[in-house]
Amino acid sequence: MTAGSIIVAVTYGDLADGNEGSYLACAHVLADLVQHIVTPKKAAMFTTFPFLEKLPSWCFSAHSLIGHSRELSQHLLNEPFNEVKAQVANGTASRSLITDFLSQPHDDADKDIMKPVAFTVYMAGMETSATILQTFLLAMVLYPDVQVRARAEIDQVVRHDKMPCLNDRASLPYLDAILCEVMRWYPPTPLGVAHATANDDIYDGHSIPKGTIVMVNQWALSRDEDIFPDASRFDPSCHLTVDRKLKNPFINHFAFGHGRCICPGRWFVEYSLWTAAASILAVLCIDHAKDSNGNRIEVKPEYTTGSLIRPAPFHCLFESINTAREGHLRAMMNSE
Incomplete structure (x- = not known):
């Protein structure tokens, strides 16, 4: 829940003891419900047959889920704000x-606008940030050579007894490339975020009526072999030039969307994920976990399906490799 805690702090500040955990738990339940209610298949169905929107909710199998999601939405919309x-x-x-x-x-x-704005920031950022961080950990387990190279870059730039910080970022291009590749390898929203046309439009000879749901196929973009050779492999170097510079800034990544509807929280995601990834790699070695017999537990890149995907639960082992930096990290965590 670390990603959610950070976003709660930015959006609502320090809440009363116990309340933050309660809100986070409700938010995770709501996110799971939305995954079942709002799917790409259902979006396509309502676009093709718009008359379905006029039918009562009890006509659909997700009727009970819709009611529960509304209750949770109202709770999360009002209680933290109040x-x-x-x-x-x-x-x-x-x-x-x-x-x-x-x-x-x-x-x-203004208040009626601000409440849903805060709610949207919280819900959208919590799940996507957590998914990206989980994918990062999965990649580090499956591609130890990437992890070793990233840590070597950190150790070359940052003193052995210091934690990497944003001031070091310009000297750590491979770490930026890793985060870009995390977003490319398994984009959190494979079909983007659904939007609707504000007016009638014509694109490439096709008539697009007002209100048509439009989705960007981010999965297809991520698997374009002309841009990403061997696209199923996790390869941060594809985001670097021959002189080790980042080809495109992280905030311009296609996973954040496009145009007016691009993710407004992309700078927050950029800084928070960079800090988390840099801290993890500077202090910890991430490896395969072992079972009770000492055998390595194999891990596969398996993901859930839906409008937002996340890695299936997997086992991994964290081992501290730098006691000085670990001490700094524990001190920072305790001070918060």
Whole structure:
């Protein structure tokens, strides 16, 4: 839940003890429900047969899930916002997206907009960030040579008793390439995020009516052999030039979307994931776990299906390889 905790802190600040965990648990349940309710197949069905939208919800197999998801959505929409509002009133609120909003002149209409904005930031960022970090760990287990090269780059740039920080980033291009490849290898949203056309349009001779659901096939982009030879293999070097420079900035990655609807939180994802990956590689060796008989537990890149994919649960082993950096990391975690 680390990714979710960071996003909660940015969006809502420091919540009361126990409440953050409760909100995170509800959010994970809601995300799983949405995975079952909103699928690419159903989106295509409603686009092809728009009259289905006029049918009552009980006509569909997901009727009970829809009701439960609405309850959870209302809870997550209102409760964290109201808690921060109370903190602002009694002077105990910490800096966050919501406190910045509440400190400015606003009316009820603004509040009705801000609540779903915060909710969307929280829900969208939590699941995708967690998925990207899980894919990173999976890749490090399956491709130890990549892990060794990344750690060698960190050790060459950063003192042995210091943690890598964002000031070191310009000197660590291979780490950036790893994160770009994580997003390419298994994009979190293989068909992108569904959007709808605001007006009637014509593209390449095809008429596209207003309200048509449009999805970008990110999976096809990620498997384009003309750009990514041997696309099923995890290969960060495909994102580097011959002189070891990043070909394209991380925030321009196709996994963030395109145009006006590009992910507004991509800078947050960039910095938080870079910091997490750099810290993990600087301190820990990630390897295959072993069973009770000492045999290596094999791992395969198996993923769930749906609008958002994530790695199936897998076993791995973390081993500290730098006690000095481990001490710095523990001190930072304890200070928070």
